[in-house]
Amino acid sequence: MKIKTYMKKHGVKVAIIVIIAAIFVLAGSASRGGRAGFIKDAQGSLAAPSRNAAAALTDWMQGIYGYLYEYDMLVEDNNALRAELAEAQEMAREYEELKAENDRLYTLLELKEKRADFVIESSKIVSWDTSNYTSAFTIGKGSNSGIELGDCVITEYGALVGQVYELGTNWATIRTVIDVNMDVGAFVGSNNYAGVISGEFSLMKQGKTRVTYLAGGAQIFTDDEVLTSGRGGAFPSGLLIGTVTTVMTEAGGQNTYGVIEPACDVDALTQVFIVTDYEIVE
Numbered sequence: 114m115k116i117k118t119y120m121k122k123h124g125v126k127v128a129i130i131v132i133i134a135a136i137f138v139l140a141g142s143a144s145r146g147g148r149a150g151f152i153k154d155a156q157g158s159l160a161a162p163s164r165n166a167a168a169a170l171t172d173w174m175q176g177i178y179g180y181l182y183e184y185d186m187l188v189e190d191n192n193a194l195r196a197e198l199a200e201a202q203e204m205a206r207e208y209e210e211l212k213a214e215n216d217r218l219y220t221l222l223e224l225k226e227k228r229a230d231f232v233i234e235s236s237k238i239v240s241w242d243t244s245n246y247t248s249a250f251t252i253g254k255g256s257n258s259g260i261e262l263g264d265c266v267i268t269e270y271g272a273l274v275g276q277v278y279e280l281g282t283n284w285a286t287i288r289t290v291i292d293v294n295m296d297v298g299a300f301v302g303s304n305n306y307a308g309v310i311s312g313e314f315s316l317m318k319q320g321k322t323r324v325t326y327l328a329g330g331a332q333i334f335t336d337d338e339v340l341t342s343g344r345g346g347a348f349p350s351g352l353l354i355g356t357v358t359t360v361m362t363e364a365g366g367q368n369t370y371g372v373i374e375p376a377c378d379v380d381a382l383t384q385v386f387i388v389t390d391y392e393i394v395e
Contacts, residue, residue: 217269217384224271230392231349234258237384239284248289248317248379254387255281265348265388272376273297273341273352274385285387289379290354291322298342299324299354301371306331307342308371310354316372320379324357325370333357333371349391 218235225231236252254260266274266287275295279286288295290310297310301324309326316322324339337357343350357371 220269221386224269228271228349228391230390231388232259232390234260234387234389235384236285236387238382242286246293246314248292248312249275249278249286250289250382251284251286252385252387253284255283255285257282259389260285260387261389263347265352265391266385267352267388268377268382269386270376271352273348273354274377274379274382276347277387287385290375290377291317291320291379293317295322297348297354298344300340300342301327301331301333301357302337304332306333307344308339310339310373320375321358322355322373322375323361323370324354324373325363325368327369331369333360333369335360337371339371339373343393346393349388 221233221235225233234254236254236258238250239253240251242249242251260277260280262277262280264277266276268274273290275287275289275292277285278288290297291312293312293314295310295312299308299310300306301308307328308324308331310322311325312322324333327333335357339354339357341348341350341352341354353376355373355375358374359372361370361372362368363370
């Protein structure tokens with residue numbers, strides 16, 4: 114009777130104590146047979162999502178690091194390849210420039226054989242005049258290389274380029290054959306009609322010039338060659354100036370002049386040759 118009365122009065126507490134004891138017993142058997150105990154298993158189950166998430170995050174971070182590392186390596190390799198390509202392109206440009214210069218000098222040797230009296234100084238063009246009212250450029254040699262004001266400038270083929278009109282110690286400015294201020298004594302055609310190459314603004318803008326002041330009775334034709342006359346000693350004789358492309362008549366119809374296509378392509382010039390001395394033929 115006493116036990117029944119006690120259980121009725123304290124049964125709930127006893128049940129709770131029994132349950133707690135059972136839990137501790139189960140927990141104590143955590144390593145029995147290699148199986149986790151109830152508590153540890155419960156703890157593991159609760160922690161599993163966090164562990165899985167942490168592992169996934171670690172894998173993702175490792176993947177990102179690997180991608181960034183590979184990207185950096187690719188960028189570095191790409192930059193190295195770009196540098197190698199730029200170096201190769203620069204070497205190719207230098208080779209082409211040297212080859213072109215060598216070809217010009219080789220051609221110049223042929224000219225020197227024909228004109229043994231020429232003393233020639235070669236120079237690269239370093240800048241062009243930006244004015245719309247002149248056609249001129251500057252070279253990187255001057256009086257310290259034996260160049261003087263008025264010296265004639267030619268191509269390796271002996272075509273007239275222009276004349277030195279400004280001079281410094283290590284530079285000189287060349288007025289080209291199409292410049293509006295250029296005047297050159299000339300012979301035109303097979304009959305050597307005397308005339309003067311005289312620049313004209315509208316023709317200069319077209320890369321051309323004209324031969325005018327022709328002697329009375331002179332008859333010039335399309336495709337006639339125009340050569341320097343050598344008169345006055347400013348230019349050697351026999352240099353090719355250009356070819357007559359059009360025969361025109363001055364206003365009033367009394368005087369004829371010829372439009373000239375220069376033998377040298379002024380815009381394509383990179384190197385020129387200055388005739389510092391030559392034999393003047395009277």
